[in-house]
Amino acid sequence: MNLTLKVWRQKNAKAKGSFETFKVSDISSEMSFLEMFDVLNEKLINEGKEPIAFDHDCREGICGSCSMYVNGRPHGPWKHTTVCQLHMREYKDGDTITVEPWRANSFPVIKDLVTDRSAFDRIIQAGGYISVNTGNAVDANAIPIEKQKADDSFAAAACIGCGACVAACPNTSGMLFLSAKVSHLALLPQGDPERKKRAADMIHQHDSEGFGSCTNIGACEAECPKGISLENINRMNKEYMGSIFSGSKV
Amino acid sequence: MPLDSKIPAGELAQKWTNYKSTCKLVNPANKRKLEVIVIGTGLAGASAAASLGEMGYKVKAFCFQDSPRRAHSIAAQGGINAAKNYQNDGDSTYRLFYDTIKGGDYRSREANTYRLAEVSANIIDQCVAQGVPFAREYGGLLSNRSFGGVQVQRTFYAAGQTGQQLLIGAYQALERQVALGNVTMYSRHEMLEIVKIEGKARGIIARNLVTGELERHFGHAVLLCSGGYGNVFYLSTNAMGSNVTAAWKATKLGAYFANPCYTQIHPTCIPVSGDHQSKLTLMSESLRNDGRIWVPKKQGDSRKAREIPEEERDYYLERRYPAFGNLVPRDVASRAAKERCDAGHGVGTSKQAVFLDFEDAIMRYGRTEANKQGIHNADKATIYALGKDVVAEKYGNLFEMYEKITGENPYEVPMRIYPAVHYTMGGLWVDYELQTNIPGLYSLGEANFSDHGANRLGASALMQGLADGYFVIPYTIGNYLANEINVKPISTDHQAFQAAEDIVATRINKLMNIKGTESVESFHKRLGKIMWEKCGMARNAKGLTEAIEEIKALRKEFWSNVRVPGEILEFNPELDKAGRVADFLELGELMCMDALNRNESCGGHFREEYQTNEGEAMRQDEGYSYVAAWEYKGESQYELHKEPLDFEVVHPTQRSYK
The missing domain is CATH 1.10.1060.10 (Alpha-helical ferredoxin)
Structure with a gap:
């Protein structure tokens, strides 16, 4: 499937951030949400651009690192699921997905989707x-x-x-x-x-x-x-x- | 340098007691003057840092994650072993020791393994005192279950989140010491070099991963608790950030790396679904308490699992290993799955999977439950519903995780599973005191090689991590530091710190300035493919020889064509990853060399040339009953040091689980 992503970009804690729009193509329904970001980052690196920074580690829903605010919901739409366990079969071709960091003064942004918790x-x-x-x-x-x-x-x-x-x-x-x-x-x-x-x-x-x-x-x-x-x-x-x-x- | 394992004299069962009674002590006033650096905050690192802080040492702890609570120990699911014999089923320290030695295919030290079994009971006491909510029975006492390679119930657990609960316990103990000022915590920091002064480890160079700046830290001793190196295979059950860098920097500085070829392939993981895959997810070994593993008897059978009648199923573990059945050790179960798939009996679209089926267990529990509730002549649907609830209580979170990843409901259809890289038994060579051959440099937990031989039994990693951190290092480090009480903290302006920092800065600059065309991730994937195909579940001399050349070529290509975006002085995960992959590209070669050198099959190391007629691993005790400790001598140059394994109590035989 092909998707449009609107992702919060922010160079560092002091910089002013803004949304940037990306197109990703050939996303399979078996991918995890973070693997879709891997695909996007690989593309950005190959184009000589900066990949999107996001926290992640175990990718099995237990370490608590991942922290994306997806279409207005922390960790996206699935109940009792961290965003690393969200899979792309949730989405369909042509969807637009907005991704932001956690928004809280007590969690200042470090870069892009990464915050200080x-x-x-x-x-x-x-x-x-x-x-x-x-x-x-x-x-x-x-x-x-x-x-x-x-x-x-x-x-x-x-x-x-x-x-x-x-x-x-x-x-x-x-x-x-x-x-x-x-x-x-x-x-x-x-x-x-x-x-x-x-x-x-x-x-x-x-x-x-x-x-x-x-x-x-x-x-x-x-x-x-x-x-x-x-x-x-x-x-x-x-x-x-x-x-x-x-x-x-x- | 000769390898001195410093195993205390005396009877096996008395060695640790004797050691504790005679090792040197450091008095409280002197402890306050001694600084200890701990790298990594998993079970080993967090428990060590907390315990040393409580004792009065000045501790600095480092982790690359944003919080020490996120270290990958958190993901361990099934449980932790301890010889408590609460189930009155004949367990004892000796049995846990014996099972571990045998499970490791007689390639570990007796003294270390015995000590591990000995302190195992204290670990459970300690964790319960900290408030770890282990599973309990209705009488309020602790519950146990079985794991592979044993015939008693000695595994303590907290649903499928045992690692999480134990780590949170250790993390809380650590944070308590942070609050008291005994430990200073450095999160989002990565150790990139060890500083050696007059032959002793005296500090580290760390990079602040938020600002990109390099920092110098002094310590009278340095503890590497940095975990295993399974990510050399790219796809593994390890976290994305798990890496070998700290241990590898130690190796480059002269610490010996032992048994690198001993890697554990876990039999029950969710199979690979495509090239996009970034990691593999484990389905806990505890599931083999109740799940039955099978494949269709007919090759290439593409019917759905439930359409294949009982008589056309091959429960191959129960068939080959009637005594242990589905609970054979991991290496045995993994090889058996590979054998069936290679023979054309694999299931699923990739045909690289076998079934793990809970239908029998659900019906069995359902019948018991129906009897308990006094429901007579219950129909199948009722029994099934009752049984499902019992299974859900035991494994619910694992079943949910499986469904999220695969989109299939494992209560309705059997799980599809396949082996995946999970744990590394090899690691830094350490003596009985957990000290490497560099004085003042210690290694704990998965990062060292010490207790599991060639194969680790399930629920023993958590045990070892906490044994090392809570109960071993607090004694053994005193034996070293007692001689260091007159050493004043060395200024980080010392030229050795400058030199180490220069090495790090040069390496980072070099990585940034290659400005090639291929991403770090792409190189990592290519390395993983070589390792999995030629140094994975089955190895042979030809493949390993080829792999060594392929890795050398890949490494050369990496250093001339990798592209690392961004800048040095900023938050730059690609740069962090580049450094880690660069180290894996060296380690991978050494793993293949070690595998090639070890002309035998033992535990997780299966050389196709050395197997019995029945396809079981065949050890060569005459030539290979030793620990292979490799010394770095320059690029692609390693010298092998052998530490003979002397068995005084157990007698190595061919492992049999039949």
Whole structure:
């Protein structure tokens, strides 16, 4: 099939960006969306032009690197799918596809479709862990954990930190990402001792990175490639309230 | 230089305990003065950086990804082995050790492998303490499943995302140390040279991949945790960015590269669909717990899978290996698939695929479920629906991934699978302390050669990465650094830093100024084709000899005709890739040389000249029971050093899974 692509080009963080239009031909329906970009980049290189920069690595939907905003949706149209797993059988000959980077002040553009998501790492640094040093662990089966809780914790831990929730949110809030981590750890007995401080510290970091507030719109959940549930935000709010009313650090 | 593996004296089971009791220690005040550089933040790198940071060393960690959480360990699906014997099925440290040695076709060191099995149980404890949400049973205890090459259930897992959960655990431990100021993290940085001063590794030159600038970093020791080199084949299950560059720069500096020809071809990957393909996707080995592998008995049978009656199907693994059936080790399963396809029984449009079928498992689980729910005389559709739910809980995310890629529903039709490059057992030569032959330079995880011999068993890579990082290096590095406490940080103005930076700058300039006509990607594809055809699942002397010449010619062409667009001082992924492919073009040649030198078949290294009448790998223990450690001596010049493998406890026999 032949397609028209409108892609955001931006030389670097300081430069002013703009859309550039490309034609790609002979795209097979079996290609992945990123392989279609490979074809385009190969063509651009052969023509002596600059290829389009985009983040990608594992190409199997788990590393969280890829981050394209396709026709107004993070990761494109398929539910529970990262853009690297989106395949071209979704499109038909003659289609026009618009591709942009994640749009959020807290994720500044580095080049073209590549953004700086290090704010997420800093949110984890603020408390997204259990403070246990190597070598201090008791036997793994010493603390049985109710299967349902373990499963819920796992479901929250499935977050890949791609940032689609921020890109989807009209407020550019990172609450789905943040709450997934708070939930993952708060649901486990191992995470219990630090739960109050964790929620408060991580929220504080989130806000100081410039992410917006959550107003329960739900776009994050709808676009999350891993199906992280809004329930996590409820749970986080509960954790946060607990933190305030217990007089713990806020 | 003679190869000293530094294996401690004493009984096998006591070696590590003895070592830990007698190795040198560094006191807390001195640890604060010692700086350690860690390259790579996968399971090995992140766990090492976090643990060393906790201990009080000053750590600098580097990764080329935009966050340490994205290292390719994240993509490991199936699980992690540990000799916990929670299932009461006869498992023990010795059995895990024995399975690993045998699985590796008797080409690994006994002492290293035993230590790996010994610390495996601690890994699970550590990960659970960190909050890794492993799968659990209704009683709240941890669940296990089976993997290839073993007859016990010792694999711990978190659905099909075990690597992700373990890496996130290690990443969180790492970020905690970053917050405490014990670790400084350098994301989007690539190590491009090691700095050696008076014979010891003392730092690195790294390129900031956002600005393109070169940076100098000092360290009292340098740890390479940079993963495997499977991308030399272009198509593999590795991430697009996975590369050999850090290990290769070490090799060029004099570190020995061991057993480069030992590569693992994983039997269950989604087949190649066309020339556009950029990578291959694994379908976890755990699927072989329940899936049955078959091909049509009739050659060239183009009927749909469900139209082929039971008696016309060849469940060739169950037929050839009744004791292990579909759970034979990866090398055996891969070769068997190739054999069937080469013999004309392949399926799908390319005929380079076999079926992995879940119908029996769905019906079996469905019947059990119907009984549990008290449904008597359930019809087939009900049983099927119930069974489907059970299978979905176990493997749901893998089935979804398969459907996204192929457009086929694996609950309805069998998966089509074919072997693909997955893991590399070879890597930097290291001694028992994980130190290369360059003092102060260590290598951990997939980047070293140490524990898997000629074939790695499933769910053992995660185990090794974390064993090295959490439980081995924290002890062994002290034994070296205890002698370095009086060494003040060396200024990066030192001429050795200048010289190393000049080498990097010259190489980058050279790449940028070729201004040829062919893209980096195109060269990479051409290299991959040579490697896959002549140094892939089956190798022979003629093909390998040809491949060496073809790679030399391709390398020459690369250095005269590659086109790298953009500029040096900017974010330029094509330039990053060019450097990596340039290194693969050298490594590929060495892999072929090693494969040509090893006149035997063992594990993943299958030389067609050396096979039994039944087509099984035939080792030549007389001549080849050694680790091949190659020393770089100039372009295309390598000197072979042999480290003999002494088996004191196990007795190498022909592996049998029948």
